[in-house]
Amino acid sequence: MIISSGCAPKNPLPSNNSYSSYKTDVPFITPRSELCASTSIEMVSSYWQILTPYVPRLSLSELDERTLIPAKGGTVQIELIAAARADGLLVYPLEPTFDALFSELSAHHPVIVLVNRSYSWYPLWHYAPVTGYDVKAQTILMHFSDIPNEAVPIETFAALWERSGNWGVVLLPPGQLPESATAEKFLRSAYDLEKIGMTNEAITAYKSALSRWADDIPTLIALGNAYYNSHQITEAEQIYRKILLIDSKHPFALNNLADILCHTNKSDEALKLLDQVVTDNIKIHALIEATRKEIHSGCTPFIKK
Amino acid sequence: MKVSKLLLSFVLSVSLFTQVLSAQIASTGAVLGQSAVSSKKKLAQIISREDVTKKFQELGVDSKMVEARVASMTDEEASKVAHQIDTLPAGADAGMSIVGAVVFIFLVLLITDILGVTKVFNFTKSVRN
Structure with a gap:
């Protein structure tokens, strides 16, 4: 008999049975009061430290100092994300579904989830890494609290997880790709690294994205720009030229390559590139004209770094 | 939101300067549909970061750490924290304490007493009376 109630999870359990059991060997750390966010990051980062050449940038106590808000007695999601990034990890927001969760677990990627252990009218928010799934016992394995790989019945997990809107993040060294990623969402995560000044990590992430989505133009532009902004001009030029092989009229690639050529004393070629731009977008048009003006007034050579 | 005139003029001059320097490159943000940063927006972002800094100090965050913590947020994240810190859930701990x-x-018993469903305490007066 099916009992329907208002408290039933809105996000149904995985409907198809194509999933098998998965388990990742994530090192376990005993929970400490108010510090589940930094403990969760530390567990996942030590996991990657064992498997890959990744070296965490922060110690556990530094993670503590970066995540706890004393008056709130816990950590907000954005700060978990920001601290993980400062630790040298790429943070990919999980699609809020069991499919995405299982897809990551199948690739042996632990996922940090936010759950509410209580009801919405008396919330007890808690972060914990999900480490596996047992299809036979219908349990989710997670370093929930005191017991490593505690088996939580999937219905219970679904109820707790649903209260956070199925919030979860995949933390990975920039050379790894989330199993469930889309090119655009991954690019946003990688670009976030660049935004806070971690350009080398961002470049690594763009490159690994290209290993899966070789001709993805936004990712190529991001990589070209990251090279440009870190004064690796030859590499930037190669990437912009590669984009033009895929899409010979791409206005951003034409523009950015023209800028490089102008700064390297090839103004004629630069102007020819700009002449190829066809656009009715006002902003792109303004950008092209600004570059044209710069070329006519003469560009100064790049300062060698 | 008090920003000194000095800071304001500094920000505007810096952002104008950088615009002259790098206006010619199409940014990755533009590819992702994140609009270019105008001077005005830049200023708003700096104010957001100041707000986060202030709120964090009020909430007891070690002032030595505030700067590093705010620095590892993107502008969008800083602005979200600045505006919503009071309502954002804070993942905490291993459950409820005994106390x-x-x-x-x-x-709970107090409420059920008041509702007249229980009569645990002598000092409560049920609404059913």
């Missing part, structure tokens, strides 16, 4: 549970049970 918390005792207080909680007390409150």
Whole structure:
């Protein structure tokens, strides 16, 4: 008999049975009061430290100092994300579904989830890494609290997880790709690294994205720009030229390559590139004209770094 | 939101300067549909970061750490924290403490007393009376 109630999870359990059991060997750390966010990051980062050449940038106590808000007695999601990034990890927001969760677990990627252990009218928010799934016992394995790989019945997990809107993040060294990623969402995560000044990590992430989505133009532009902004001009030029092989009229690639050529004393070629731009977008048009003006007034050579 | 005139003029001059320097490159943000940063927006972002800094100090975050913590947020994240810190959930800990549970049970029984469903305490007066 099916009992329907208002408290039933809105996000149904995985409907198809194509999933098998998965388990990742994530090192376990005993929970400490108010510090589940930094403990969760530390567990996942030590996991990657064992498997890959990744070296965490922060110690556990530094993670503590970066995540706890004393008056709130816990950590907000954005700060978990920001601290993980400062630790040298790429943070990919999980699609809020069991499919995405299982897809990551199948690739042996632990996922940090936010759950509410209580009801919405008396919330007890808690972060914990999900480490596996047992299809036979219908349990989710997670370093929930005191017991490593505690088996939580999937219905219970679904109820707790649903209260956070199925919030979860995949933390990975920039050379790894989330199993469930889309090119655009991954690019946003990688670009976030660049935004806070971690350009080398961002470049690594763009490159690994290209290993899966070789001709993805936004990712190529991001990589070209990251090279440009870190004064690796030859590499930037190669990437912009590669984009033009895929899409010979791409206005951003034409523009950015023209800028490089102008700064390297090839103004004629630069102007020819700009002449190829066809656009009715006002902003792109303004950008092209600004570059044209710069070329006519003469560009100064790049300062060698 | 008090920003000194000095800071304001500094920000504007810096952003104008950088615009002259790098206006010619199409940014990755533009590819992702994140609009280019105008001077005005830049200023708003700096104010957001100042707000986060101030709020964090009020919430007891070690002032030595505030700067590093705000620095590892993107502008969008800083602005979200600045505006929503009071309502954002904070993942905390391994469940309810004994004291918390005792207080909680007390409150539940108090409410049920008031509703007239229980009569645990002598000092309560039920709404059913």
